[in-house]
Amino acid sequence: MKVPMLDLTEQYQNLKEEIHTAMEDVMSKAHFILGQNVKDLEASVAEYSNAKHGIGVANGSDALNISILGLEIGPDDEVIVPSFTFFATAGAVARTGATPVFVDIDPKTYNIDPEKIEAAITPKTKAIIPVHLYGQMADMDRIKEIADKHNIAIIEDAAQAIGSTYKRKKVGELGTTACYSFFPTKNLGAYGDAGMIITSDDEVGERMRVLRVHGSKPKYYHHVLGYNSRLDELQAAILNVKFKHLDDWSDQRRENAYYYNELLNKELSDIVVTPYEEEFNHHVYHQYTIRVPKRDELQAHLKEQGVATMIYYPQPLHLQPVFKELGFKEGDLPETEKAAKEAISLPMFPELTREQQEYVVANIKEFYKG
Incomplete structure (x- = not known):
């Protein structure tokens, strides 16, 4: 017997007709960038996460990167992260010029050990990134207690954890921001790269919306250096179909x-x-x-x-x-x-x-x- 790590073929066959209809609708309307499908998905995922804002971006790594910049973290700052995670968690920190500070994990859950966080905090610490690894949320009460005590932000790396809860609270409820990946292998996967940031902070949310379009507001007027990182309309259409399941x-x-x-x-x-x-x-x-x-x-x-x-x-x-x-x-x-x-x-x-x-x-x- 052959047992694959992941098989998306049956899922596709079950949704094939609905997905093709959604994609044809995008093609016929010819609105390919930040259209209605993106807006609908942003609203659905934000509501699902009990948060105010969803900001669709090109991928989960950009979600982390733009979250860090949206919180105005950069050179000479430090961000506490677990070492047992995908590279993007720390790579996003380093890419902004900030320094990732690695701490150990809880051996039972593989998530960041809250009891190791406080010793890693310095006057330069600006955020903690708990990774909800394998689909289970980290110990957010303790992490939030530490973050509030030291007045630092929490960026939830929820690339693997959409739909998970901690004490009946959803991803995105307990952090300043939360970052989703919709890479095809994820529980909610696109047919290419895609990601989203969740936040209930109006100011941070607006800053991240600006950052994803080259830092421009209004168009062609740039006050900050941003990215070209927008959730694709076709991918959003596919995700809207899959989200219901x-x-x-x-x-x-x-x-x-x-x-x-x-x-x-x-x-x-x-x-x-x-x-x-x-x-x-x-x-x-x-x-x-x-x-x-x-x-x-x-x-x-x-x-x-x-x-x-x-x-x-x-x-x-x-x-x-x-x-x-x-x-x-x-x-x-x-x-x-x-x-x-x-x-x-x-x-x-x-x-x-x-x-x-x-x-x-x-x-x-x-x-x-x-």
Whole structure:
């Protein structure tokens, strides 16, 4: 059996007619930049996030970058970030001229450890970027308490977490801004690059709207250096179709995660550490990530059996060559470094079948106990 990491073909076939109609509507109206589809999606996602403003941008990385600039963070400033995350989190900070300050993670959730944040704060600290990794929100009460105490902003990196909740609060309710990615592999994915920023701060929201169009307001009058970063109208049309199904897809992901848990904990609980979900969180399982010994050998075995897996992330950001001047060394963030050696993500998508999951787990069992 072949089990892909992600299969979008069935989803496309189910929505094919509606998506083609939406795309043809855009083509017939010939309004391709910041049209009605973008406005509709911005309004829908903002309302879904219990926030006032949605600002559509070209991708999730730009959402982070424009959020940082929208909060007027730049050279000589510092932003606290986890090291166990995709490069864009820290790359966006560095690209503005600010300095990413890496802290360790909670080993159970893989999210930034709030108890490590305060020691990293200096007079230069202007923001914290908690990453809601794999689809589970970070400990936002504690993070907000620290941010409020030190008068610093919170930028939620929610690239993997649309639809997740923390104590019944949505992504975007507890941060100054929140950043979504609609990359095709995400829970709500476009057919190309796309992203969005969420905020309830009117001033920050307006500043970010200006930044996404070369810093111009009105057109051709530029008071700041901005970007050419606009959510494409065709992508917005596709996302408007798919958005209506997001909660159902999230529920299916959760059901798949629980079935993996049942299978893995039945006979492999002494070897495999299944995902930990805080009782007050609603995890949307963008990834189903386990911890295992001999991780790389297991990945090779599963590949031989036709099972795709991914390692998110094999090298922590604080040890990346591009950040060597920051002075971090191996051993500085032990939980991050341990997770980078043990974590592996199994196939996860709404249409994943029980038969496929059973095949995946049977081959994991074969590797460890065969």
